[in-house]
Amino acid sequence: MTSTHEQWDIVSGVGMTALAVAAARAIESHRDDRLINDPYAEGLVAAARSPALAEMENSSAEMLETMSGYLGVRTRFFDEYFLRAAAGGVQQAVILASGLDTRAFRLNWPEGLRVFEIDQPKVLQFKDETLDRIGAQPGSDRRVVPVDLRDDWASALDTAGFDASLPTAWLAEGLLPYLPAEAEAQLLATIDRFSAPGSRISIEHMTGPREEYVSDELRNLALEWGMDLQALFSTDERPDPGEVLAGRGWNVRREPTNEITAGYGRALPGLGERFAELGCMITAFREK
Structure with a gap:
């Protein structure tokens, strides 16, 4: 399939965000109090050989360490979501904008469960x-x-x-801020159309005005990686995704990220705390 949109690899555009998240997972995996263990993240980061990444690790190691705490919480939450879904009879998992996600390799999936990873071809x-x-x-x-x-x-x-006749677990992790409003609406409509009874979806959602996502501190951090978050993030107004799903008959649950963080016994200073305060995890279930 030929795309009319900008394409990127792992060291450009949104691909760099996937590399940054993998670097954070590698840091989290080395913590004594780690919430996840990703044995592949470090190898993926090393293979990218990104000069921007090397510069970032040298100049902003403390900030990267801070963000790894938030991403450890986020990753653990969605790991548990998938494992619960699999235990509940889901037979397919779809990871939207999967980036350098390694759940297909590192989670204990039931035999025969299909994991679909959707992302840019070069990534x-x-x-x-x-x-x-x-x-x-x-x-x-x-x-x-x-x-x-x-x-x-x-x-x-x-x-x-x-197979749209089978119950599916969908994941939108770190995705919606990058989608224009029209693309987000189409995404949710397609998920709704493709979801058999027993399906579920979990979404990382940031509340409040989208302009608040990109603080000066985060913008400067991203620029060190060669990313312009203001250009990458979409600021189009759009309805709350949980309300959209509820309107289509899904049962929706919201969990504030700072409460999830506290439940894991994790303290998040700086940028991590800001993301936790702004965010919530939406999980929706389709009964019929």
Whole structure:
């Protein structure tokens, strides 16, 4: 499928955000009080050989350490979401804008469960080549779907073997701030259309005006990585995703991120605390 949108690899555009998140997961995995253990994150970061990443690690190590705490909380929450979904009979998982996510490899999935990863072709190619080189083996029936979420990703997902008659667990982690309002609306409508009874979705959602997401501190941090977050983030007004799903008949639950953080016994200073205060995790379930 040919996209009319800008394409990026792992060291440019939104691909750099995936690399930053992997670096944070690697840091979290080395903590004595770690909330997750990602044995592949460090290898993925090293394989990227990003000069911006090396500069960032040298000049802003403390800030990266701070953000790793928040991302550790976020990753743990969604890990548990997927494991609960699998235990509850879900037979497919779809990770939207999967980036350098390694859940298909590191979580204990039931035999035969399909995990679909949707992202830019070059991002998935880099991940596949790197994980293959270090000998990583998926613990699921993993299917990659190399397509831009602003294009016809539903057809690509269908081609990859997705079965809309089966209950599915969807994940939108660190995704919605980058989508224009129209693309977000289309995304939620497609998920609704493709979700059989017993399906569920979990979403990382930032509340309040979108301009508040990008503080001066975060903007400067991102610029050190070569990313202009103001250009990457979409500030279009749009309805709350939980309200959209509720309007389509889904049962919606909201959990403030700072309460999730406290439940894990984690303190988040600086930027991590700001993200936790602004955010909530939305989980929705379709009964019929």
